[in-house]
Amino acid sequence: MRICLVSEEFPVETPKGGIATYQYQISKDLIQLGHEVHVICKTLEKEDREEIFEGINLHYLSGKSELTLEEDFTYRNKVKSKMVELEERVDIFEVADWGAEGFYYLPIRNKPTVIKLHTPLYVWNSYNHLPMDERMERLEQDEIESLKLADSIYSCSNSLANIVKGTLPELENIEVIYNPLPQIKQNIKRNEQKMLLFVGSLEERKGVLQLASVLNDFLEKNLDFKVVFAGKDTDRNRFHTSTKKVVLSKVNVKFHSRVIFKGHCSKEDLEKLFLSSSVCIFPSLFENFPYVMLEAISMQCPVIGSINGGMAEIIEHGKSGWLCDPFSKEELLEVLQEAIDSNEKGKIAKNAFQRVIDLKLNKVAEATAEYYEKVIKHYEKKTLYHRH
Structure with a gap:
C-alpha cells in the first residue's frame, strides 16, 4: 500500500x-x-x-x-x-x-x-x-x-x-x-533520584496549574525531593500569560530552588529524565492518548495519569500506574504521595510496560x-x- x-x-x-x-x-x-x-x-x-x-x-x-x-x-x-x-x-x-x-x-x-x-x-x-x-x-x-x-x-x-x-x-x-508504542530500548538501567517529573507543554489543559496548587504541601512533606518541568512555556491558560510564572506564583518562594524548569528537551535529554525520576506525572484536565506517557512507560518510569481521557484506558490504578482526578486537590496530593512512597514502583513500571504490550500497542x-x-x-x- x-x-x-x-x-x-x-x-x-x-x-x-x-x-x-x-x-x-x-x-x-x-x-x-x-x-x-x-x-x-x-x-x-x-x-x-x-x-x-x-x-x-x-x-x-x-x-x-x-x-x-x-x-x-x-x-x-x-x-x-x-x-x-x-x-x-x-x-x-x-x-x-x-x-x-x-x-x-x-x-x-x-x-x-x-x-x-x-x-x-x-x-x-x-x-x-x-x-x-x-x-x-x-x-x-x-x-x-x-x-x-x-x-x-x-x-x-x-x-x-x-x-x-x-x-x-x-x-x-x-x-x-x-497510538503505536515508541521504539523499545533494550537493557534499560534506571538511576532513580528524588525527583518528580512533569513532561509536556506548560499549558492549563495539561493540569500544570492543578499540579502547582499542591506543590507547597508536597515539597514541605518531601524535603529531599525536587520537581522538574520539562516542556516549553506557553501562555495557554485562563490568565493569558506565562504558565511558568503562574506556577511560580503558586509556590512558596522558599521552594523555588527545588522547582526546576528545563524548557523544551531533546529526545535524548527526556530519556535521561525518565530514567532518573522517581515518578512522572500527567495530571491533564483532558488528554487524548499522550505519546509522552508511552515514552515514559517504555523507559520503565512509573507514571501517574489523569482519569480524564485516554490515560485511563492504559493505566490500571495501583497495578500499572496511578490515576488521579486533577480537579480534586486532595486526591491529586494523596495519589502523588502514594506513588512516591510505594515500594513497588519498579514492579508497577514493568506491569505498565506489559500492559501496553497486552493492548497490542x-x-x-x-x-x-x-x-x-x-x-x-x-x-x-x-x-x-x-x-x-
Missing part, C-alpha cells in the same frame, strides 16, 4: 508535539511492514523541497511557525495542491484533525481520505481558555467541516471518540486505534493498515456505484 500522512508536524523540523511523534513512529512501523509512506509536512525554510528520511518520503512545504489568517489560507492551499499532485503515487491519505490541513482537498479528492483524531481545536481550547481570534474561529469551523467530509474518521482513544460523537452526533462511526501498524484497506475498498465501491 502507498500511504500519505498529512500534518505540518514532523520531528526533523517541526517537532511541536505528539502528532510529530506519531507521524514518525507510524511511518517507520508501516515501512517495516512493506508499505510505502509519504508525509506532507512543514519546513520553516523559504523553499519547498522533497527528501527521503529513514525511508520516509518527506514533502516539505514552506511556511512560518505561526500563521496569520491569510498565510494559513495560502499554506492549506499548498497542501491541497501537493495532495492532488501525489494522487497518482498514493492509495490513501491520512490527515490530522489539528489545523484542518485537508479542508481544501476533501471536496475535490480523488483518493480516499481519513482523518485521525488527535484533539480538535474546539476540544483543546475548552480547557485552555484562549481568546478566539478570527483565524482560530475559522480553523475550528474548518476542522469540524473536514470531519464531516472525510471518508472515515478514527481516534487514538475511546475517550476522544466519545467526546467528538457527543458534540457532533452525525459522526457516530468513529473507529479507535491506539506494538501491533498498531498492522491494525492501521487493515483499517486503511477497509476504507479503500469502501471508497472504491462507492466510486463505482456513483459512476453507474
